[in-house]
Amino acid sequence: MEFTLAVAVFSILLYALRWNRNRSKLPLPPGPRKLPLVGNFFDMPTERQWETFLKWSKQFSTSIVVLSSIEAVKELFEKRSALYSGRPRMPMVVELMGCNFLIAFMEYGNRWRSHRKMFYEGFNVGAVEQFQPQELAATHELLRRLLRGSADVVNDFRHFTGAVIMNITYGIDIRGADDKYIKIAKEGIERISTASMPGAFLVDSIPALKYVPNWIPGTEFKRKAINWKKIVQDSLQLPFAETQQNIATGTARTSFTSINLRLVEELTGTELEEQEAVIKATAANMYLGAVDTTVSALGTFILAMLLNPEAQKKAQAEIDSVVGSGQLPGFADKPTLPYVSAIVKEVLRWRNVTPLGFFFPTISPWMMSIKVTESQRIRLSLETHVLFLACDRAILHDEAIYPDPHSFKPERFLLSEGKLNPAIRDPETVAFGFGRRICPGRHMAVAALWIVVVSILSTFNIDKAIGEDDREIEPSHEYSPGVDTPPVQMFNHPTVPTGGGDDSGHFLANSFDICLDMISMRMYCPCYFTPMFFVAIYPTSIWPLLGPLHVSPPLCELKRPRNCVWVKAK
Numbered sequence: 001m002e003f004t005l006a007v008a009v010f011s012i013l014l015y016a017l018r019w020n021r022n023r024s025k026l027p028l029p030p031g032p033r034k035l036p037l038v039g040n041f042f043d044m045p046t047e048r049q050w051e052t053f054l055k056w057s058k059q060f061s062t063s064i065v066v067l068s069s070i071e072a073v074k075e076l077f078e079k080r081s082a083l084y085s086g087r088p089r090m091p092m093v094v095e096l097m098g099c100n101f102l103i104a105f106m107e108y109g110n111r112w113r114s115h116r117k118m119f120y121e122g123f124n125v126g127a128v129e130q131f132q133p134q135e136l137a138a139t140h141e142l143l144r145r146l147l148r149g150s151a152d153v154v155n156d157f158r159h160f161t162g163a164v165i166m167n168i169t170y171g172i173d174i175r176g177a178d179d180k181y182i183k184i185a186k187e188g189i190e191r192i193s194t195a196s197m198p199g200a201f202l203v204d205s206i207p208a209l210k211y212v213p214n215w216i217p218g219t220e221f222k223r224k225a226i227n228w229k230k231i232v233q234d235s236l237q238l239p240f241a242e243t244q245q246n247i248a249t250g251t252a253r254t255s256f257t258s259i260n261l262r263l264v265e266e267l268t269g270t271e272l273e274e275q276e277a278v279i280k281a282t283a284a285n286m287y288l289g290a291v292d293t294t295v296s297a298l299g300t301f302i303l304a305m306l307l308n309p310e311a312q313k314k315a316q317a318e319i320d321s322v323v324g325s326g327q328l329p330g331f332a333d334k335p336t337l338p339y340v341s342a343i344v345k346e347v348l349r350w351r352n353v354t355p356l357g358f359f360f361p362t363i364s365p366w367m368m369s370i371k372v373t374e375s376q377r378i379r380l381s382l383e384t385h386v387l388f389l390a391c392d393r394a395i396l397h398d399e400a401i402y403p404d405p406h407s408f409k410p411e412r413f414l415l416s417e418g419k420l421n422p423a424i425r426d427p428e429t430v431a432f433g434f435g436r437r438i439c440p441g442r443h444m445a446v447a448a449l450w451i452v453v454v455s456i457l458s459t460f461n462i463d464k465a466i467g468e469d470d471r472e473i474e475p476s477h478e479y480s481p482g483v484d485t486p487p488v489q490m491f492n493h494p495t496v497p498t499g500g501g502d503d504s505g506h507f508l509a510n511s512f513d514i515c516l517d518m519i520s521m522r523m524y525c526p527c528y529f530t531p532m533f534f535v536a537i538y539p540t541s542i543w544p545l546l547g548p549l550h551v552s553p554p555l556c557e558l559k560r561p562r563n564c565v566w567v568k569a570k
């Protein structure tokens with residue numbers, strides 16, 4: 001028996017070594033020089049990643065396939081989505097900080113499915129219509145805040161999004177600008193953003209470091225993880241506990257959490273615990289997924305209006321002629337306000353919130369090549385294992401579909417008679433991702449964007465702020481990656497390349513080399529030569545590259561309240 005086992009193990013190892021040798025005949029991908037053990041860890045940029053990746057892409061080749069055409073993205077992420085819906089492993093944020101409740105970081109499987117299903121039930125295209133009253137009420141509150149003279153428009157947008165989502169998700173009212181839940185969520189998102197930055201923590205490249213005792217020098221990351229976990233846990237636990245408490249005292253308002261908790265109240269024991277955990281986690285995802293993304297898009301709207309006063313005037317003329325100046329617009333006006341809808345589409349296209357989508361790891365280390373489209377096939381080897389990354393910005397700036405892509409032109413979505421042109425690809429089909437991992441909050445996000453955009457346009461003029469020298473201040477194009485980090489240079493220019501790496505321009509193979517360090521890691525790992533283990537260690541070596549969420553800080557003034565009689569303070 002033991003002999004048979006030994007022969008079996010030996011044969012597998014022999015096969016593995018031969019298999020590896022065959023594959024290693026393929027050339028190694030070029031990239032920055034690797035150090036022993038840590039590979040290219042220290043080369044990884046922690047900010048303005050796109051610039052470094054672009055530089056590397058010119059200097060080197062291969063490794064990451066950035067899909068910059070809708071055809072390639074649909075082929076892989078939609079037609080073959082069963083194979084391309086995974087997520088890379090993230091030891092710092094998921095395992096040490098306990099963010100395994102975040103759907104965006106979950107591995108594709110049953111756990112992800114159960115959370116996603118519950119999310120879908122609450123936020124599908126039909127279900128989100130029931131949130132319109134809350135969105136409208138929060139929008140009118142936003143207008144009142146702006147009317148009182150806002151010092152920080154971005155903060156007001158954060159407050160708006162928080163108010164809508166806390167109401168829908170937990171039935172909790174936000175109290176003032178310093179509301180504790182807004183504060184908790186803001187802090188939680190900051191920590192999650194920092195911890196999920198590619199290259200920020202070595203433990204993501206060497207997951208075994210998470211077992212190193214805390215007292216050993218150099219394990220500062222473990223202490224950070226413990227502190228940050230507490231902050232993140234607050235955003236998971238506290239609002240949920242308040243809703244539970246309200247249900248117990250009979251004061252709970254109808255919300256996603258209260259409805260779902262009532263549905264499971266018949267359950268007992270482990271079944272109840274499991275269901276409660278899914279409800280709690282899904283609710284937290286709603287808040288954490290919604291805030292920065294929506295705030296970023298609204299910030300871009302303000303920037304676009306500052307830079308394009310003509311577009312602002314046209315939208316206001318449309319609103320005045322359709323809604324009139326005697327009342328505020330509502331959701332029912334949407335079909336009759338195509339220019340406003342075109343502005344929302346252009347906001348999602350022009351400076352989309354996630355210029356780079358999420359990473360999807362290569363499906364299987366056993367594959368030698370992957371067919372991307374009918375005419376394109378990528379060769380794979382162990383060393384050139386690719387991560388697929390949809391470059392949303394490139395797709396949304398495709399000149400063939402959107403001529404003069406860097407200009408803000410809502411007209412591109414309109415027919416000559418002023419109606420929306422269905423033939424132009426709707427940015428909503430790109431800006432929220434693709435396939436099975438497509439953003440589940442997109443319907444709510446678009447509704448919230450639309451009502452805020454139309455309401456601000458109907459009541460305010462958005463003008464450049466006036467400086468102390470009585471001159472207009474030119475708006476900054478700088479956006480902050482993540483939250484509360486110093487502003488960095490924004491994508492004024494197409495820093496993410498939009499061309500193709502091949503004749504048809506379909507995708508940028510031979511482009512970014514962002515995973516070079518991870519590939520090196522695999523080569524130093526003792527398990528590397530055993531393909532059986534390779535599957536297990538592969539995800540540990542890959543960072544996700546979350547397209548940085550951009551929160552813009554537009555310096556602006558909302559002047560000349562237009563129909564402000566309708567925005568009277570309460």
Ligand code: HEM
Binds near residue numbers: 105286290293431435
């Ligand atoms: C303008 C607003 C928004 C934008 C641009 C946006 C964009 C995105 C993108 C690009 C993804 C990744 C999709 C992929 O992997 O291909 C995503 C995922 C996600 N979004 Fe959004 N989002 C927005 C608003 C929201 C809102 C309002 C919510 C919650 C109510 C939300 C919840 C989520 C969740 C939970 C995921 C993870 C999905 C998964 O991995 O299965 N998002 N979003």
